[in-house]
Amino acid sequence: MKPFRADILAIGSELLHGGRVDSNSVFIANMLANCGIRVAKKLVLSDELRDIQSALRSSSKHANVVIVTGGLGSTVDDRTREAVAHTFGRPLAVRRKAMQILKRQVQGRGRTVTPLLAKQARIPSGAIVLDNCVGTAPGFYVQEKMAHVFVLPGVPREAREMMEMQVVPILKRKLQSSTYLWSHAFNTMGLPETDIQQRVASLFRKPFAVDLSLLASTKGVKLTLSCWRPLKHKTRRSAAEDFPEGDILIQDIRHMLEPWLFSEGELTMEEVVGQLLSSLHWALALAESCTGGLIAHRLTDIPGSSTFLDRGVITYSNRAKQELLGVSPTLVQKYGAVSAQVAEAMAKGIRKKSRVDLGVSVTGIAGPGGGSVKKPIGLVYMAIDGPHGNQSQRFQFFGDRSEIKFRASHAALNMIRRYCRKC
Amino acid sequence: MKPFRADILAIGSELLHGGRVDSNSVFIANMLANCGIRVAKKLVLSDELRDIQSALRSSSKHANVVIVTGGLGSTVDDRTREAVAHTFGRPLAVRRKAMQILKRQVQGRGRTVTPLLAKQARIPSGAIVLDNCVGTAPGFYVQEKMAHVFVLPGVPREAREMMEMQVVPILKRKLQSSTYLWSHAFNTMGLPETDIQQRVASLFRKPFAVDLSLLASTKGVKLTLSCWRPLKHKTRRSAAEDFPEGDILIQDIRHMLEPWLFSEGELTMEEVVGQLLSSLHWALALAESCTGGLIAHRLTDIPGSSTFLDRGVITYSNRAKQELLGVSPTLVQKYGAVSAQVAEAMAKGIRKKSRVDLGVSVTGIAGPGGGSVKKPIGLVYMAIDGPHGNQSQRFQFFGDRSEIKFRASHAALNMIRRYCRKC
Structure with missing residues (x-):
């Protein structure tokens, strides 16, 4: 019941030095896990031909599956095709199917296939061409002894589409894994990582081997349970029915972490808030100061957010607070712009002015300037005014300007969530 | 004049499967380049002891410098300390200096050092303890034959601080490199990657070896020049004086890309816009629809943005457009919310209502719903009203909702930049 083994090779000097971060391997790993591949x-390698070849040689010996991403573009520093050709002795040639894909994609953008772009249609001999419905570079697949080697573009949307539509079906057919990764994630906020570990430790003395991992970030702490399970047990619709002992563990942890749990699985905080507001048919208006529009930005990343978000205002100046929210200059002068009183007046003001169900406000000091002994950097007040009355809360966040902004936006969304759920 | 070689080992199952992306290696690579290390x-490895050990063994043989990040926490899945101890035969023991660091950091947060947390003070014998001024886990440094091995926490702020204040000084002292990485970056917008390559190709027939790399993203195309140079030439204050031939190349490329160049080096689009607005003493007000607060969020990430950003409004509903911007319902009905006419009315409205120098508006269809044949997803109108008169522009963006939002915010910032610079 051992899973197959995969290596991911991410190619591109920019991933080592150029300030870009490889994000493909996250969804690649998830999709592979579902095929019984760990x-x-x-x-991560630069575009040096020699380094790519040596990695291809080593990985194709040790892994069942090798997923290569990047270096399929048309510029001089794109050398992945060449590296595969050399390593496996499969000379490159322009392939008709690859050229068709390239033409369709380039012409679809109203441009023509230049000789430079045509380089992308050159494919190692004997390789199977993989279609690219999003970008211009076709991918390809070769089998080298025991290793299944897939070469995909580096652009995340292109790589994702190709993995989902082409690589996964091939792997399911070819490998016929007898295992799959059973997993469940809990997303919490407000309880430190070590406290969570201590609380759940007692549950892990049972005989079955479920792995526990903890991940702290500005979004809170994520606790993930996982274990490789025989595929023959994956017959039902729900994970609970597939693995009853695992389901009991999930229920125990859920009960234990309830006050801090904001979602399970891949559901984000903004999605939870969006779902709650939609189900309550509440319209929301935001008055942001130190978060500078980040709460609105996060909520509007959800498709259909126009059904619950009426408007947002970013009142950086005191004049804007007065004009858009009706916060009196006297109040600001008396308590300061960063105070519970001003936060409450902002929430009431935005709710009244926009005639919505829920008014939410955030005011604080994101730094690096503006802090004092009495009001240090990271001090943030938030308030809500709505059908369940009004409330305000004081927070002290740590980190740099971006982190403080993010943590404040996350706390504000959590505050809306708890207000909606009356918890 | 060959640079020293470094490997980076990023440890943590969450980096492979848990949805987190390693971002440390970017600044680590930059700092190492300055020490003559490539x-x-x-x-990227999971927390499997065996995998970490095998990577440590291999890298300490082949590289002059090994930077390990992650796995120094106090939970069960943090095994980097153990792996280093086993690999190099250096048993772990609690070290006084490490315990002092731990106590200072934990108590500074108003908590106490539990036995679980104390695990972080265990350090391989003979290792030099590295202070952590940001988080709780101390780092450490061991020299293994020719390899300098540094073990740092995975949290980016902690790793960055430790690299800068401790690792770099040690490396400068120990390695005494005779080279450094000379580099220069151009950030462009509006010209495709292949067009840029064709334009600059003619400049690269000269005898000196400067590497060219191109990187396309939602922020535009970044062109980077780099080459390893003898350190003895790095005597002057500016890169131009260090390497006159490189400086000529920079000037040629700058001239060639001028219409599309928005910044050079690490300067971001939002920083450029912020600097321009500050130097003109112009106050800005934003009226965002489809970007949902993202423009305001990006501008308020800049410290001191309150000096030029007066306010922003996110008018998702037509009622909000009318109430906050004075956009007449007749206009919206006649042309649609996504039109040049409404964009112009929004820009004029926000400028007038907030009595600022510059009013900027964005209205469009971010998708996935709301598109039609006449007004497809990705269609965005933007307008500016200000001292140089008013203007509007139509864009058609591609990608998913998040990408369209980001591309639109980037184009809007670029439009403000060009308006300010009258170009």
Whole structure:
């Protein structure tokens, strides 16, 4: 019942030095896990031909599956095709199917296939061409002894589409894994990582081997349970029915972490808030100061957010607070712009002015300037005015300007969530 | 004049499967480049003891410098300390200096050092303890034959601080490199990657070896020049004086890309806009629809943005457009909310209502719903009203909702930049 082993090779000097971060391996690992394949390592390499070849040689020996991303573009520093050709002795040639894909995609953008772009249609001999419905570079697949090697573009949307539509079906057919990764994630906020570990430790003395991992970030602490399970047990619709002992563990943890749990699985905080507001048919208006529009930005990342978000205002100046929210200059002078009183007046003001169900406000000091002994950097007040009355809360966040902004936006969304759920 | 070689090992199952992306290696690579050290590869590994040990063994043989990040926490899945101890035969023991660091950091947060947390003070024998001024886990440094191995926490702020204040000074003293990485970056918008390559190709027939790399993203195309140079030439204050031939190349490229160039080096689009507005003493007010607060969020990430940003409004509903911007319902009915006419009315409205120098508006269809044949997803109108008169522009963006929002915010910032610079 051992999972197959995969290596991911992410190619591109920009991933090592140019300020870009590889994000493909996250969804690649998730999709592979569903096929009974465990990612053992990820290697990030520059566009040096020699380094790519040596990694291809090593990974195709040790892994069942090798997923290569990047270096399929048309510029001089795109050398992945060449590296695969050399390593496996499969000379490159322009392939008709690859050229068709390239033409369709380039012409679809109203441009023509230049000789430079045509380089992308050159594919190692014997490789199977993989279609690219999003970008211009076709991918390809070769089998080298025991290793299934897939070469995909580096652009995340293109790589994701190709993985989902082409790589996964091939792997399911070819490998016929007898295992799959059973997993469940809890997203919490407000309880430190070590406290969570201590609370759940007692549950892990049972005989079945479920892995526990904890991940702290500005979004809170994520606790993930996982274990490789025989595929023959994956017959039902729900994970609970597939693995009853695992389901009991999930219920125990859910009960234990209830006050801090804001979602399970992949559901984000903004999605939870969006769902709650939609189900209550509440319209929301935001008055942001130190978060500078970040709360609105996060909520409007959800498709259909126009059904619950009426408007937002970012009142950076005191004049804006007065004109848009009706916050009196006397109040600001008396308590300061960063105070519970002003936060409450902002929430009431935005709710009244926009005639919505829920008014939410945030005011604070994101730094690096503006802090004092009495009101240090990271001090943030939030308030809500709505059908369940009004409330305000004081927070002290740590980190740099961006972190404080993010943590404040996350706390504000959590405050809306709890207000909606009356908890 | 060959640079030293470094490997980066990023440890943590969450980096392979848990949805977190390693971002440390970017600044680590930059700092190492300044010490004459080239990152040859980055390896991302799970918390499996065996995998970490095998990577440590291999990298300490092949690289002059090994930077390990992550796995120094106090939970069960933090095993980096143990792996280093086993690999190099250096048993772990609680060290006084490490315990002092731990106590200072934990108590500074008003908590106490539990036995679980105390695990973080266990350090391999003979290692030099590295202070952590940001978080709780101390780092450490061991020299293994020719390799300098540094073990840092995975949290970016902690790793960055430790690299800068402790690792870099040690490396400068120990390695005494004779090279450094000379580099220069151009940030462009509006010209495709392949067009840029064709334009600059003619400049690269000269005898000196400067590497060119191109990186396309939602922020535009970044072109980076780099080459390893003898350190003895790095005597002057400016890169131009260090390397006159490189400076000529920079000037040629700058001239060639001028219409599309929005910044050079690390300067971001929002910083450029912020600097321009500050130097003109112009106050800005934003009226965002489809970007949902993202423009305001990006501008307020800049410290001191309150000096030029007066306010922003996010008018998702037509009622909000009318109440906050004075956009007449007749106009919206006649042309649609996504039109040049409404964009112009929004820009004029926000400028008038807030009595600022510059009013900027964005209205469009971010998708996935709301598109039609006449007004497809990704269609965005933007307008500016200000001292140089008013203007509007139509854009058609591609990608998913998040990408369209980001591209629109970037185009809007670029439009403000060009308006301010009258170009």
